[in-house]
Every structure is written in structure tokens, then in C-alpha cells.
Amino acid sequence: MAQIRRKTVDQRQTKAQAHFQAMFNRVKAMKQVCGSLKLELAARIWLLKIKYPKILLFLKCLFWGLIMVRAGLIIYDNISALFASLPTCHCPMMGMVSSSGSEAGPLAPPSSPLDLTLNDPAEPNPRADPFFPFTREPRADDPIDVFRSRPDNMDREFELFARIRLLEDRFLEGLPPQLQSGEYEMLIRQFLDSTIDISNYSVTMAREFLDLTILEKKADLLDGIFNLLMGEPTERLRQILLESPFPERAIRTEALDFIVDSIEKVGSLNQYNLSDPGSSFERRVVTTILQYWIQDIQQHGHLSPFYLQFLDHFMGF
Numbered sequence: 001m002a003q004i005r006r007k008t009v010d011q012r013q014t015k016a017q018a019h020f021q022a023m024f025n026r027v028k029a030m031k032q033v034c035g036s037l038k039l040e041l042a043a044r045i046w047l048l049k050i051k052y053p054k055i056l057l058f059l060k061c062l063f064w065g066l067i068m069v070r071a072g073l074i075i076y077d078n079i080s081a082l083f084a085s086l087p088t089c090h091c092p093m094m095g096m097v098s099s100s101g102s103e104a105g106p107l108a109p110p111s112s113p114l115d116l117t118l119n120d121p122a123e124p125n126p127r128a129d130p131f132f133p134f135t136r137e138p139r140a141d142d143p144i145d146v147f148r149s150r151p152d153n154m155d156r157e158f159e160l161f162a163r164i165r166l167l168e169d170r171f172l173e174g175l176p177p178q179l180q181s182g183e184y185e186m187l188i189r190q191f192l193d194s195t196i197d198i199s200n201y202s203v204t205m206a207r208e209f210l211d212l213t214i215l216e217k218k219a220d221l222l223d224g225i226f227n228l229l230m231g232e233p234t235e236r237l238r239q240i241l242l243e244s245p246f247p248e249r250a251i252r253t254e255a256l257d258f259i260v261d262s263i264e265k266v267g268s269l270n271q272y273n274l275s276d277p278g279s280s281f282e283r284r285v286v287t288t289i290l291q292y293w294i295q296d297i298q299q300h301g302h303l304s305p306f307y308l309q310f311l312d313h314f315m316g317f
Contacts, residue, residue: 147198156205157192161185163212167219174256175219210283217290218259224297225255228307229314245316258313262306263289 139145147153164185167176176184188208195201229251232240246254260275266289267274267282277283297304 144195144198144201147201148192160188160205160208160212163216164188167212167215170219172219172222172256173253175215175222206280207283210280210287214277214283214286214290217287217294218256221259221290221294221297222252222255224294225258225307225310226252228297228302228304229311232302240311240315243315246314251314254314255310258310259290259293262293262309 148157164176168181168184178184178187191204191208192201195204229237229240241248263286264275266272267285272282272285274282274286274289277286293306296306300307
């Protein structure tokens with residue numbers, strides 16, 4: 001038995017050695033083939049270089065030229081994006097007069113933060129440059145103008161005007177209520193310019209932010225109602241439009257009227273004047289109500305109670 005086992009082990013070792021030798025020979029052959037291919041490729045390139053040196057030089061120049069053009073385009077795009085993100089500054093440093101009456105040098109710093117204006121204040125269109133918050137020339141001796149020129153306050157005004165423009169660019173009739181593009185923004189700028197002191201300015205800014213939030217939420221709710229109606233099945237949508245006493249183009253108008261009437265009804269139930277909120281508390285109540293209705297139509301879709309009430313209104317029930 002021991003001899004049989006030893007013989008079996010020897011046979012297995014012999015097979016393993018044979019298999020290993022076969023694999024080694026195969027790898028060696030593959031290396032030889034690859035080496036010959038590399039040598040052949042190198043020889044062909046060398047012959048091409050000897051026979052056609054100008055063609056090879058042209059290919060090299062073309063390759064590096066394409067790389068340089070690509071790099072130049074990338075650098076140009078980055079520089080263009082950098083300059084496009086910077087506001088155009090108007091720095092009236094030339095010809096400034098110092099407090100002693102002598103002329104300042106061309107590199108003299110501005111005498112106050114208001115000497116560094118971000119746009120020509122004589123620009124008639126307020127939408128031309130949102131970085132300039134004033135509709136008139138700011139005064140360095142006016143505490144309100146100095147306060148508004150602080151970076152944090154300028155950022156808040158820029159945010160306010162940017163949100164107003166986004167709302168106007170949605171092209172929703174009645175939101176904002178002004179008819180002309182830029183009219184609402186100009187009205188807010190005039191309100192801010194007419195503030196009498198810093199406290200009045202802060203109150204005005206807070207009120208305008210709340211009013212703008214109400215308009216934005218009305219717009220979101222209006223879009224939600226319109227999208228739900230347009231998402232009805234075709235036959236049901238046809239039936240709704242046939243039974244409705246209002247034309248198809250009046251969907252958004254009627255939806256906005258329904259939203260305003262619903263807010264007024266909620267206010268009458270709680271003894272609040274929510275149709276024209278006068279206090280910050282009433283404005284926050286309106287904001288909360290609108291947010292609740294927005295969540296209602298987002299969560300329940302076509303089964304939303306608020307949406308179903310609008311359908312009854314639109315169909316004349």
C-alpha cells in the first residue's frame with residue numbers, strides 16, 4: 001500500500017511539473033512574440049523617420065499644436081468666467097480732494113465707503129445693475145446711506161432684488177401686482193430710499209421680505225394647482241373644461257383669485273385682515289397658511305382637499 005501511495009504521489013508531482021513547464025513555455029513564447037512585435041513597430045517607426053522626416057515633424061507639430069490650442073481655450077474660458085463674475089466698479093479716485101483741500105494722488109484711497117460705487121447712479125433703468133442699491137447718488141454724510149453701504153446690508157438688498165427678478169421672470173399675471181417689468185423692484189427701491197432713519201429702514205426691509213415671501217408662495221401654490229389640473233386624465237380634463245364657465249386661458253387667473261379668496265375666508269373666521277395684512281404677525285400667518293396648502297397639494301396630489309375645492313370653484317359649483 002505504501003508503494004502504491006508513493007507511486008500516486010510521484011505521478012501527481014510529475015503532472016504538476018509538466019503543467020508548470022507547459023505554462024512556462026507558453027509565457028516565454030508570448031514574450032518572444034510581443035518582443036518581436038515591439039521590435040517590428042520600432043523598426044517601422046525608424047524607417048518612417050529616415051524616409052519621411054518632414055512628415056514625422058509635421059505630425060509632431062500638429063500634435064503639440066492641438067495640445068496648446070486646447071490649453072489656451074481652457075485658460076480663456078476660465079478667465080472669461082472670472083471676469084464675468086466680477087461687478088463693474090466705478091472708482092472715483094482720480095481728482096479726489098482731501099479734507100485739507102489739496103488734491104489727492106492717483107492712488108489715494110477713497111475718503112469713505114461711499115466713494116467706491118458699484119455703478120453709475122445716473123443709470124435710469126434699475127434692472128441694469130442689481131449690485132447698485134440706490135436710485136440716487138448716495139451721500140457720505142447721511143447715516144442711512146452709510147448704513148446701507150455696509151457689505152451685509154448691500155447683500156440683503158441684493159438678495160431682495162434678485163428674488164424679485166426671479167418672481168417677475170416667472171411671468172405670472174398678478175404676481176407681483178405691478179404690470180410693467182421692473183416696476184415692483186423700482187417701487188421697493190424708492191421705499192428704501194425714502195426711509196427716515198436706520199430703524200425705519202430695518203422695519204421696511206423686514207416688511208418687504210415678508211411681502212415677497214407671500215408672493216413667492218402664492219406663485220408656488222398657483223403653479224401646483226395648474227400642474228395638477230393639467231395632469232388630469234385627458235377625458236376628465238376635457239370634461240372639466242367643458243363644464244367650466246371660465247375659458248381655458250383663465251385657469252391661472254381663477255386659481256389666483258381662488259387663493260386670495262381662500263386666504264380672506266380664513267382671516268374672516270379668525271378676525272384677521274389677511275387679504276391686506278398690515279402687521280408682521282398677519283404676514284406670517286398668511287405665509288403659514290400658504291405653506292400648509294402647498295404641502296397639502298404636494299402630499300395628496302389630485303386628492304388634495306384644497307385642489308378639489310378649486311375644481312368646484314373652476315367648474316362653477
